[in-house]
Amino acid sequence: xxxxxxxDGVLDMENGTFIQIKNLKKYFIEEPDLLMKLVTKKxxxxxxAVDDISLDINKGETLGxxxxxxxxxxxxxxxxxxxxxxxEGKIIFKGEDITExxxxxxxxxxxxxxxxxxxxxxxxxxxxxxxxxxSVPLIASGVKDPHEREERIxxxxxxxxxxxxxxxxxxxxxxxxxxxRIGIARALAMSPEFIVADEPVSALDVSIQAQIINLLEExxxxxxxxxxxxxxxxxxxxxxxxRVAVMYLGKIxxxxxxxxxxxNPLHPYTKALLSAIPSIDKSKRRERIILEGTVPSPVNPxxxxxxxxxCFVKKGKMCEEEEPELKEVEKGHFVACHLY
Amino acid sequence: MLEIRxxxxxxxxxxxxxxxxxxxxxxLERGKILGxxxxxxxxxxxxLLSILRLVPYPGKIxxxxxxxxxxxxxxxxxSQMREIRGKDIAMIFQDPMTTLNPVFPVGEQIRESLRVHxxxxxxxxxxxxxxxxxxxxxxxYEKVVELMEKVGISYPEKRYxxxxxxxxxxxxxxxIIAIALSCNPKLLLADEPxxxxxxxxxxxxxxxxxxxxxxxxxxxxxxxxxxxxAAEFCDEIAVMxxxxxVEKGPVDKVIEEPKHPYTKGLLRSxxxxxxxxxKLYVIPGNVPDLAFLPPYGCPFYERCEEAVxxxxxxxxxxxxxxxxxxxxxxxxx
Amino acid sequence: xxxxNGIVPAKYYEVSYKKSNLITNLLSLLxxxxxxxxxxxxxxxxxxxxxxxxxxxxxxxxxVKYSDLSARxxxxxxxxxxxxxxLGTDQVGRDLLTQIIYGSRISILVGFLTVLISASIGTFLGxxxxxxxxxxxxxxxxxxxxxxxxxxxxxAVGVMAVLGPGFWNLILALTFKSWVEFFRxxxxxxxxxxxxxxxxxxxxxxxxxxxxxVSEILPNIFQSIFVLATLRMGYMxxxxxxxxxxxxxxxxxxxxxGSLINSGRNHIFDAYWISTLxxxxxxxxxxxxxxxxxxLRDILDPRLKVEGSE
Numbered sequence: 001x002x003x004x005x006x007x008d009g010v011l012d013m014e015n016g017t018f019i020q021i022k023n024l025k026k027y028f029i030e031e032p033d034l035l036m037k038l039v040t041k042k043x044x045x046x047x048x049a050v051d052d053i054s055l056d057i058n059k060g061e062t063l064g065x066x067x068x069x070x071x072x073x074x075x076x077x078x079x080x081x082x083x084x085x086x087x088e089g090k091i092i093f094k095g096e097d098i099t100e101x102x103x104x105x106x107x108x109x110x111x112x113x114x115x116x117x118x119x120x121x122x123x124x125x126x127x128x129x130x131x132x133x134x135s136v137p138l139i140a141s142g143v144k145d146p147h148e149r150e151e152r153i154x155x156x157x158x159x160x161x162x163x164x165x166x167x168x169x170x171x172x173x174x175x176x177x178x179x180x181r182i183g184i185a186r187a188l189a190m191s192p193e194f195i196v197a198d199e200p201v202s203a204l205d206v207s208i209q210a211q212i213i214n215l216l217e218e219x220x221x222x223x224x225x226x227x228x229x230x231x232x233x234x235x236x237x238x239x240x241x242x243r244v245a246v247m248y249l250g251k252i253x254x255x256x257x258x259x260x261x262x263x264n265p266l267h268p269y270t271k272a273l274l275s276a277i278p279s280i281d282k283s284k285r286r287e288r289i290i291l292e293g294t295v296p297s298p299v300n301p302x303x304x305x306x307x308x309x310x311c312f313v314k315k316g317k318m319c320e321e322e323e324p325e326l327k328e329v330e331k332g333h334f335v336a337c338h339l340y
Numbered sequence: 341m342l343e344i345r346x347x348x349x350x351x352x353x354x355x356x357x358x359x360x361x362x363x364x365x366x367x368l369e370r371g372k373i374l375g376x377x378x379x380x381x382x383x384x385x386x387x388l389l390s391i392l393r394l395v396p397y398p399g400k401i402x403x404x405x406x407x408x409x410x411x412x413x414x415x416x417x418x419s420q421m422r423e424i425r426g427k428d429i430a431m432i433f434q435d436p437m438t439t440l441n442p443v444f445p446v447g448e449q450i451r452e453s454l455r456v457h458x459x460x461x462x463x464x465x466x467x468x469x470x471x472x473x474x475x476x477x478x479x480x481y482e483k484v485v486e487l488m489e490k491v492g493i494s495y496p497e498k499r500y501x502x503x504x505x506x507x508x509x510x511x512x513x514x515x516i517i518a519i520a521l522s523c524n525p526k527l528l529l530a531d532e533p534x535x536x537x538x539x540x541x542x543x544x545x546x547x548x549x550x551x552x553x554x555x556x557x558x559x560x561x562x563x564x565x566x567x568x569x570a571a572e573f574c575d576e577i578a579v580m581x582x583x584x585x586v587e588k589g590p591v592d593k594v595i596e597e598p599k600h601p602y603t604k605g606l607l608r609s610x611x612x613x614x615x616x617x618x619k620l621y622v623i624p625g626n627v628p629d630l631a632f633l634p635p636y637g638c639p640f641y642e643r644c645e646e647a648v649x650x651x652x653x654x655x656x657x658x659x660x661x662x663x664x665x666x667x668x669x670x671x672x673x
Numbered sequence: 674x675x676x677x678n679g680i681v682p683a684k685y686y687e688v689s690y691k692k693s694n695l696i697t698n699l700l701s702l703l704x705x706x707x708x709x710x711x712x713x714x715x716x717x718x719x720x721x722x723x724x725x726x727x728x729x730x731x732x733x734x735x736x737v738k739y740s741d742l743s744a745r746x747x748x749x750x751x752x753x754x755x756x757x758x759x760l761g762t763d764q765v766g767r768d769l770l771t772q773i774i775y776g777s778r779i780s781i782l783v784g785f786l787t788v789l790i791s792a793s794i795g796t797f798l799g800x801x802x803x804x805x806x807x808x809x810x811x812x813x814x815x816x817x818x819x820x821x822x823x824x825x826x827x828x829a830v831g832v833m834a835v836l837g838p839g840f841w842n843l844i845l846a847l848t849f850k851s852w853v854e855f856f857r858x859x860x861x862x863x864x865x866x867x868x869x870x871x872x873x874x875x876x877x878x879x880x881x882x883x884x885x886x887v888s889e890i891l892p893n894i895f896q897s898i899f900v901l902a903t904l905r906m907g908y909m910x911x912x913x914x915x916x917x918x919x920x921x922x923x924x925x926x927x928x929x930x931g932s933l934i935n936s937g938r939n940h941i942f943d944a945y946w947i948s949t950l951x952x953x954x955x956x957x958x959x960x961x962x963x964x965x966x967x968x969l970r971d972i973l974d975p976r977l978k979v980e981g982s983e
Contacts, residue, residue, distance in 0.1 A: 081877055107879045122871060123873075124874075136880065190878065
């Protein structure tokens with residue numbers, strides 16, 4: 001397994017931070033349509049999907065991003081690969097600010113930062129053969145010669161564990177796991193350095209999940225990739241990640257080394273999340289913390305600490321009024337909670 | 341209370357006959373929770389739908405008996421079945437969003453199920469009963485509010501008139517459970533009820549289902565692909581593969597001492613949160629295409645690490661290895 | 674084997690480089706149509722109609738202008754007529770078979786052209802409105818709603834009344850509103866497809882918006898457009914017939930099915946064939962277009978082939 005560059009338990013900055021996210025915000029603004037604006041005074045709705053997030057990803061590590069649906073983890077991943085325009089903040093990739101990159105510069109970035117999608121059914125164009133699907137990224141990354149392209153496609157299919165003879169098949173002729181492999185091959189075709197894996201296994205069967213996870217790990221070692229691994233399944237995240245960030249309602253509430261997060265969680269939300277994981281091992285079953293209620297709407301999140309409406313160890317007024325900052329409580333272990 | 345004997349469901353497709361459920365034997369005692377575990381295409385959902393005789397076209401139940409409290413459901417007429425559905429046997433589906441009708445208030449949808457099964461009887465028959473409609477509605481409304489409270493929907497009087505889209509996924513699932521509970525069923529069929537939900541919400545819903553099981557004594561058949569959920573929630577587990585049960589027994593025995601190579605493989609391939617990280621075990625190959633399954637031999641043969649030559653040919657019955665524990669594997673013959 | 678820069682030399686694989694171009698694609702499509710009986714019947718009938726229209730002067734027994742006032746209202750052969758006029762004659766003694774053959778020219782041309790033009794306009798605007806949303810979408814959509822609020826026939830009658838009869842005026846009057854159907858269909862489908870992850874994947878691979886619309890999204894909705902086009906083509910031919918019936922189509926000296934049906938209106942009880950036979954010709958053409966369209970949809974969709982597998 002790849003080792004995180006650590007020096008005395010702290011991330012080694014010599015290699016340089018690979019990706020730096022600074023105060024990133026992504027708001028979705030739903031504006032009423034032109035006519036509605038003329039007729040009514042309907043206001044626009046602002047969904048604060050990602051609200052002021054800062055984090056670093058180091059070369060060669062896997063950062064796991066966990067949280068419940070609607071917490072903004074997918075939005076964050078997509079904003080980082082510039083599928084969404086960031087509202088505010090900065091994305092710095094290998095020392096270069098690509099937050100507002102356009103044209104050629106954006107194309108260069110796209111070659112280095114790729115994404116794997118959750119749904120193996122909708123992420124492949126049903127009208128295109130595997131050859132056509134894989135040709136697009138190859139042409140984009142400059143493989144112009146058709147013979148060379150063909151060879152690359154064969155290599156890629158081989159590498160992700162598919163038969164190259166199926167090159168001219170359509171996506172529907174493959175099973176879910178095989179389609180996910182095609183999705184991985186498509187991302188790899190750009191020869192990226194960084195991959196956002198957005199719930200890559202959550203739509204797959206248990207026995208297929210393990211295959212895809214192992215494939216992703218092998219590829220990481222072989223090609224020296226860096227992953228941002230987004231998932232809601234905590235055991236999967238535990239298995240693949242070097243570090244983990246926990247998100248709640250557009251914010252990071254806790255971040256640290258995987259072992260720290262899983263065996264010494266500090267934030268009450270992380271604790272609740274971990275206690276809710278069902279386990280096949282009887283002895284591992286912890287005292288379950290069952291959270292009351294549901295996640296509030298990101299349109300108008302609660303004042304103060306966003307978790308305060310569901311928190312079971314609330315400190316009182318302070319939690320409801322003051323927003324806690326992400327502080328380094330232990331070495332490399334960050335928490336946003338007034339308890340610390 | 342429920343006994344399934346040699347159930348077979350086939351689908352007639354362009355590519356041939358697909359044996360979705362291929363000879364299943366199950367039994368469930370009153371007040372117990374049975375977990376049906378398997379991957380997609382293993383026939384677990386079809387087994388569940390067969391109990392209510394809701395197998396979708398072009399599927400057909402071709403063989404077997406489903407005895408519910410001693411009576412064969414497969415011999416009932418369509419109207420008798422309608423009477424049983426929802427009243428004696430209720431079902432919860434995977435996706436709460438599509439189960440509720442988006443154009444009616446949630447409370448009304450729960451009330452509808454009370455009305456369908458005539459739970460609150462009109463005071464008088466005929467035209468006079470019609471005149472008392474208001475009273476009847478009021479009583480039903482009160483009952484719905486009580487049900488909503490019971491499944492943990494807060495402010496039920498207010499939420500009664502809310503529409504499904506105003507509910508979160510967990511709340512919607514609670515409303516569906518309220519519908520299922522409205523007639524106080526003896527058996528609850530749950531088809532992946534927590535798969536679409538987040539872990540913390542999953543914990544809430546499982547907690548609620550367990551309460552229902554304990555307080556009302558409702559038996560539950562719980563279909564899931566998640567072994568860990570089944571391990572925590574169920575009393576008994578049946579593991580399905582390619583339309584057959586490969587292993588069944590009390591939960592502790594199946595989870596802690598799995599016998600069938602498929603169960604073993606599944607358990608090993610789940611990522612676990614332990615101090616030591618290891619490479620995940622992978623069951624080689626893919627789930628077989630049910631249309632091209634050989635008529636004899638073990639369907640797991642090609643993916644099995646412990647397979648021997650005989651597995652290819654032999655048709656293996658479910659073998660009782662110890663009290664209440666059954667395995668379909670040649671090693672235990 | 675040695676792998677250089679992750680490239681495996683091609684000789685390690687026995688792969689036939691399959692050449693695909695327009696001709697091979699068309700041939701394979703024809704091969705598939707052959708196996709689909711209704712599509713085949715539809716296609717053959719359409720081809721027959723087109724040949725009939727193109728070679729009208731050679732196959733029709735009389736010239737268009739020919740009329741014989743002494744042979745008025747002759748019945749077709751099966752009703753006691755003669756082989757001189759196999760389908761009978763109309764009230765001014767024109768040979769009905771000749772008139773129907775020449776009439777097909779206008780009908781087919783109108784059907785084809787109006788659908789081609791309105792599908793192009795509708796697809797273009799629909800794709801833009803659906804993909805970019807915002808103000809563009811609002812403006813086009815409201816304009817489309819505005820057009821939709823008129824009944825088609827009355828709208829076309831109005832336009833024709835202003836422009837006066839004529840072939841191109843007819844095309845203009847019919848397309849002026851007909852593109853809206855295509856616009857609404859394409860806009861809706863683009864809205865749906867746009868949210869699928871394969872579009873995002875294409876964005877992540879650095880494809881431009883134009884390339885995404887043309888080569889990722891449109892192939893997925895092409896079959897819906899095509900089915901609508903065939904249905905609309907039938908409708909357009911009927912519309913042309915209706916306008917000609919009202920005397921607002923092409924100039925009266927050019928025979929069309931619509932004006933033929935109209936001219937037989939007064940004789941419907943004593944000479945049924947004048948209205949009925951062009952009507953049957955119309956019905957058969959529209960039916961074959963629809964059959965062909967439906968069949969082609971089945972053939973073109975790769976997903977339909979394995980129905981029932983999941």
